[in-house]
Amino acid sequence: MKVLLLSMPDVVPIIIHEAAVHMPNHGIACVGGNIDPEHEVHLVDLIRKRRSVRRYLSRLMERLQPDLVGLSAMAWQYDTCIRIARLLKALRPETKIAIGGYHATLMHEEIATAPEARWIDFMIRGEGEEAFRRLVNGLAGCDDLAAIPSLSYKQGDAFVHNERAANLDLATLRLPIRDKRRLTWGYHMVNAKIEVLETSRGCTRACTFCSMKHMYGRSFRAYPLERVLDDLDDIYYRCRARWVFVSDDNFVLYPARVMELCEAIIARNYRGLHFCVQADCRTMASNEEMVAKMAEAGFCSVFLGIESGSAKNLKLAGKGDIVDASRRAVRMCHKYQMMVIGGLVFGFPPDDVDSIRETYEFFRDIDADAAYCQILTPYPKTGMRQQLLDEDLIVNKSDYKKYNGLWANVRTRHLSAEELHYQFWYQRQVVLGWWKPSPLMARQGRLWTSIWRFAFKPLLQWRHRRAMAKHGWRGLYLQEVEHWQQMNTFSDLEGYR
Template identity: 45%
Template sequence: MPDTVPQFSAKTWRAPNLAISSLAGNIQPHHEVALADLVLRRNNLLPSVKKIIEDYRPDMVGLSAMTFQFDTARRLAVFIKTLRKDIKIALGGYHATLMYEEIASSGDGDPFDYIVRGEGEETFRDILDAAEGNREWKDIPGLSYRRQGGFLHNTPRSLENLDTLRLPRRDVRIWSGYYFSGKKLDMVETSRGCTMTCNFCSMNRMYGRTFRTYSFERIMQDLTNAKKHGARYITFSDDNITLNVKRFESLCDAIVEAGHNDLRYIVQASTAGIASSPVLAQKMARAGIQIVFLGIENVSERNLKLMNKGNMLEKTKRAIEYLHNNNLLIVGGMILGHAEDKEEDIAQNYEFFDKANIDFFGEQIITPYPKTGMRDILMNEGLVTNAIDYRKYNGFWANVKTKHLSSEDLQFLRWKYKRKYSTFFKTTPVFKANFAW
């Protein structure tokens, strides 16, 4: 989808969608496939979609959407059907996985023929096989499909065996233009899943509380492939790459041994993981890791307890020290807007980030994502101010209030303290939600 998280400037950051590249890499070889990543056509959206439908004349279109992108996916599906009614459209991604029953039972599901629930590589491959008449629709786990005006929901699919997945297809991308700070950017994953119990996160609805890893050999092949296609920066998309710290240390060593430390890397990591090893940050630096999105989340013991994070402030301080001692830049993850927050609580977090010399602020206002424990808590306390307009569920907009602050207060205070403490604020453009529809 073309929708992006507004905290990340499109002037400096355009990242490819790894999921659709992986889907393309794991269908049957005789199928023709092309990847149209609409983040590259934000300002020329519908003409670009119309042209690729005319040029490629697809039998099927797959759309992948996060929750805040779902409305765009639905509108695009309607538009595609106006171009050619015979095109079949499959919807996948987090929102489809979380909300398939609601989508299927409402008008939101009208433009879709298939809903892929959970990981999509095997399910999408099976859909194409069924479309060719090579298998029965009812026998495809993880699929919801249209029959007689409604949807039938097949049994869930078990998690993918990562040892059997082929490499993503980067060679079938229609457009180019992925970059970070002017250098070509690509995405690679070394693992999937997280065993943590953070109640603001919907990840466990996709993977359960599991952690699966790729072999180092496969990861090195993927890095070689990304490099072959021009990548100079790599973002590891792992949900929690520091869940197994010894493995991450060994991965850093393997990157150096394979000569892939000529690339520069961006990772997201937990403070507990970084703080647990005095040598991990050293190995990360030697491997070429340059930027770490660090899940600090909040500095209030009360708020950390609400998020099922535990009291981790001392670990956070140690993690920051380890990273900065090895010249690694930190994007500090911060979550604001908890039930008891007052202005001084908002200010406390920014003051901590400032004193700790956090390089970039990655703050967001807590969002009541569908099917999360945090949403249930906030709904029960009457603190959700926007329960249904998912277009604003991107961490930038205030969809909640606290017992002391309105949504408008939260929006203003986020702006106020970002402006006061973050040097990055002045380089971040005003967010515009419009596309060239």
């Protein structure tokens, strides 16, 4: 069997420009790495081909002539996913199309009865490695589709949904694909080569806005230590990458495990290797020994789920009151020379103009290094979606293309969706202002922070002053909205709705 795995070209420029950070899609790399070796497998991250998606895929399909194409998509990428599925069927009708990822997992029943189902042959629900491996073998005549857990397949024009599989034993999984079977390259964080590592799956926290529990349940599983180190060896020695993004939902959930892993990394003596991770504020604030060991092992950037400076909003999100923990976590990270990217969420039901401004002021005052700001998104099947539906606060229930955290799909008790979207943008401009690299960031990224300070920032400030004189804040906002609207519009796919 010839298998092609594709990730979507859609991006979200929430921290910095959408071209400044491109990381490989780890999901399709893991699925591809676990397909049995007698099959021919190739991977493509379409984020690297977003300027010519149709032309690139047309040439690729002619060259590879795959028997099966797997598409992975989040909810906000699903529209693009279906257009690509239709294009692939037009290019090679005999090729089978399988979709997977969060959206297919959460919405498989709705997809099965929707008009676009005619372009889809299979759906993989939940973790894809074993189900997709068996699907490939089944199409090769070596397995029974009806016996494959987590697979949805067609009988005639209707989908049959097999029983959902139990969570996988991570110790059985092979390494993800990072070799020449990956047909796209150039993954980077600004000017440095970057790869993705997974050391665990799942989270036991109860955040109501998160869809992750629909993939794994409210659970946590860790890869065996030796498996993680083998993965790191592949990244460090064969790929020669020196930056690693750890994709775990909450890397620090169990501090004893983090300490053990850090000790092993230190013993491995990877020189110049840097890690970026995602962590919760409570654990980072209360485990100084762990944070110190992380810094010693090369962890230098931490994403913290701060979410809000309002205890009321945090309670609605299922986070608990972590306001003080957020302050202490930032201080702890800075004590050990770790940069902090703080996640903020706006658009909770009680939010008004003052609370939005106060959250930005809270973030400024705790001295985090960069902000990752999103508007509360009512992802399908989440607890938060139901809460918002109960209050009739969702204004966009079905256009999932705008479910990427950048758009206001909800209103609050005090703000319309349009005003929420504007205040989300405007208050950031006036409270946080122009990004100023902290001394820590300036030391760790001398080249790119210097380019920002002495080249890009002065130029952009000059352009901003001219634009402000001509358009004012509202005019600048409308220009930004127009850019966002065009960002994931792929003109060469327009005919494939």
